[in-house]
Amino acid sequence: xTDNAVRILIIEDNPPDQDLYCHLLNRIAEDGYCLQTADxxxxxxxxxxxxxxDCILLDxxxxxxxxxxxxxxxxxxxxxxxxxxxxxxxEGCETLAAEAIKAGAADYLPKRLVSAKSLRRTITxxxxxxxxxxxxxxxxxxxxxxxxxxxxxxxxxxxxYHMLSHELKTPLTAAREFVAIVLDGLAGPLNDTQxxxxxxxxxxxxxxxxxxxxxxxxxxxxxxxxxxxxxPASIGNVVLRTMTSMAPQAQAQGIQWQHVxxxxxxxxxxxxxxIAQVLTNLLNNALKFTPPGGEIVVKVDNDPxxxxxxxxxxxxxxxxxxxxxxxYIFDRLYQIRSDDAAIEGGLGLxxxxxREVVRLHGGKIWVDxxxxxxxxxxxxxxxxxxxxxxxxxxxxxxxx
Numbered sequence: 225x226t227d228n229a230v231r232i233l234i235i236e237d238n239p240p241d242q243d244l245y246c247h248l249l250n251r252i253a254e255d256g257y258c259l260q261t262a263d264x265x266x267x268x269x270x271x272x273x274x275x276x277x278d279c280i281l282l283d284x285x286x287x288x289x290x291x292x293x294x295x296x297x298x299x300x301x302x303x304x305x306x307x308x309x310x311x312x313x314x315e316g317c318e319t320l321a322a323e324a325i326k327a328g329a330a331d332y333l334p335k336r337l338v339s340a341k342s343l344r345r346t347i348t349x350x351x352x353x354x355x356x357x358x359x360x361x362x363x364x365x366x367x368x369x370x371x372x373x374x375x376x377x378x379x380x381x382x383x384x385y386h387m388l389s390h391e392l393k394t395p396l397t398a399a400r401e402f403v404a405i406v407l408d409g410l411a412g413p414l415n416d417t418q419x420x421x422x423x424x425x426x427x428x429x430x431x432x433x434x435x436x437x438x439x440x441x442x443x444x445x446x447x448x449x450x451x452x453x454x455x456p457a458s459i460g461n462v463v464l465r466t467m468t469s470m471a472p473q474a475q476a477q478g479i480q481w482q483h484v485x486x487x488x489x490x491x492x493x494x495x496x497x498x499i500a501q502v503l504t505n506l507l508n509n510a511l512k513f514t515p516p517g518g519e520i521v522v523k524v525d526n527d528p529x530x531x532x533x534x535x536x537x538x539x540x541x542x543x544x545x546x547x548x549x550x551x552y553i554f555d556r557l558y559q560i561r562s563d564d565a566a567i568e569g570g571l572g573l574x575x576x577x578x579r580e581v582v583r584l585h586g587g588k589i590w591v592d593x594x595x596x597x598x599x600x601x602x603x604x605x606x607x608x609x610x611x612x613x614x615x616x617x618x619x620x621x622x623x624x
Contacts, residue, residue, distance in 0.1 A: 229256035232347065233277040235268035235294065236261070236312070237286050241335065245281060248340040265289030269297055272307075279347050280309045282329070284320055291320075295327040304328065308350035312338070330354065382443050389439040396436065400429035438573040441501075442556060445580045452495040452584055456608040459492045459499070459534055460485035463522055466503045470511075478516035486525040491608035492534050498581045499605060502589075505574040506538040506601050513542035513599075533587065533604040544595040553591065554579040578603070 232249065236242040242261055249257050260277065262268035265286045272280070280298075284291035291311055298305045308330035313321045321332035330350040333342060403426045405411060407419065414422070444450040463483050474481040503522070510520045518541040527533040545553065552558045559572040582589045582603045593599035 229258040230279065230347070230351065231258045231260070231275065231277040232279050232281060233268060233271055234259060234261045234281045235263075235265060235286065236281070236283045237263045238283070239263075241283070241312075244338070245343070248338065248343055251340045252344050263287075265291070265294040265297075268294060272298070277307060279351055280307060281312060281343075281347075282309050283312045284324070285314065292323060292327055295324065295329060299328055305330075308354045310346055310350055382446050386440070386443045389436045389443070393433070393436050393440075396429060396432055400426060400433070403429065438577060441577050442573050445577065450498075450581070450584065452498060454493055454495055456491040457494055457496050458489070459494070459524055459536065459605060460489060462494075462496055462500055463503060463524055463536070466500050466507065467522060470504070470507055473511060474520065477511060477514075479511065479514055480519040482519075483522040484524070489524060489526065489534060492605045493608040494585060494605050495581075499585070502578045502581050502603065503536070503538070505578050509574065509601075510538060510540035510542065510599075514540045515542070518542060518598075527604055530604065532607045532609070534607060535602060535604050537600050537602050539598065539600040541598040544597055544599055545591065545593040546595055550591060550593065554589070 234242060234245050236245065242263070246259055246261065249259060260271050260275065262271050266288050268280070268282070269289075271277075282291050282294060286294070289297065295305065295309060295311075298307075298309065300306060305328040309324075309328070311321060311324035311329045311332040313324075313332055313334055321334075324332055330353060331346055333346050403422055406414070407422050407426060441450060463485060467481065467483050471481055507520065507522075514520060520538070520540045523537045523539070525535055527535040554575045556576040557572040558576075578601075579589050582605070586606050587604040589601065589603040591599055591601050
């Protein structure tokens with residue numbers, strides 16, 4: 225017998241049955257069994273506390289505590305029995321066997337079927353099942369701890385976003401305003417070179433402000449605190465205003481710029497500023513990835529599958545998106561990488577914000593793309609159906 229021998233506690237008050245079990249187990253001594261015996265439930269519990277076994281063979285009919293009462297005594301504060309218990313039942317005791325399983329026994333074995341083979345099989349299966357359950361429980365514990373750590377890290381990142389945005393936004397705004405004052409000549413005349421350099425500085429301030437605003441919006445979305453001011457509006461007018469404000473950039477890049485709006489569109493119920501933000505983000509991406517001479521078209525029409533939705537499509541003739549990247553482009557901080565450093569940049573929050581804002585409106589957003597030929601981003605917004613304009617703070621549940 226080795227130090228790794230399987231320890232078995234036999235709780236059986238009938239001496240002939242006790243001798244039989246010991247005899248049968250000794251016949252398969254190559255398994256390395258170390259046997260302990262007790263003739264009552266109380267005595268078995270004492271041995272269990274002194275030398276915890278790997279498995280217990282437990283008779284139901286015992287003096288004092290019966291088998292079910294012993295199972296109850298073995299149950300820990302988590303409602304589990306730490307070791308596998310095999311209940312031994314007499315003839316016609318199937319009901320008791322079912323009660324034993326319900327009370328936490330790993331298995332049961334009718335006494336009329338007890339043999340060296342059945343004992344070995346039942347003991348081995350019970351111990352293996354407990355080992356697997358213990359391993360699974362440990363894995364669940366590790367996963368729960370890992371999830372908790374990730375949740376804490378995610379919270380820390382969100383708090384950092386919020387702090388960073390607030391701490392940097394005020395001095396950045398001040399710096400931009402002073403640059404603008406100098407550019408306007410209020411602090412004295414500028415030569416052409418000075419004007420050019422200060423224009424670059426102002427553009428950089430504007431770019432940083434956009435990034436900080438994205439960080440703030442991402443934090444608000446993650447905490448369910450992004451406010452929406454919903455009201456009936458013309459989505460065509462929102463598209464027209466947004467594209468008009470961005471037309472100089474498209475013209476400077478040599479990109480054709482147009483919109484097509486159905487004349488039969490109903491009003492929609494939206495936060496005008498937030499939907500304009502979605503359009504701006506999609507158009508900025510289109511401008512970033514469309515080469516000079518390309519084309520960007522925004523189409524707005526009724527959504528054929530849904531009469532209560534309006535469909536907006538932003539198409540470009542840029543480089544397109546590889547199939548393996550499409551499932552991730554709306555994820556927070558995800559950025560499409562390429563060998564062209566000129567089109568890199570940004571925080572990877574634009575499409576994430578688009579997705580969440582559209583979701584808050586009850587719509588959907590998705591993309592179709594052909595690598596090398598271009599992409600079309602679609603999103604839907606709800607048709608106005610008589611709802612009263614509200615200034616509501618819409619919240620959503622966040623899964624860590």
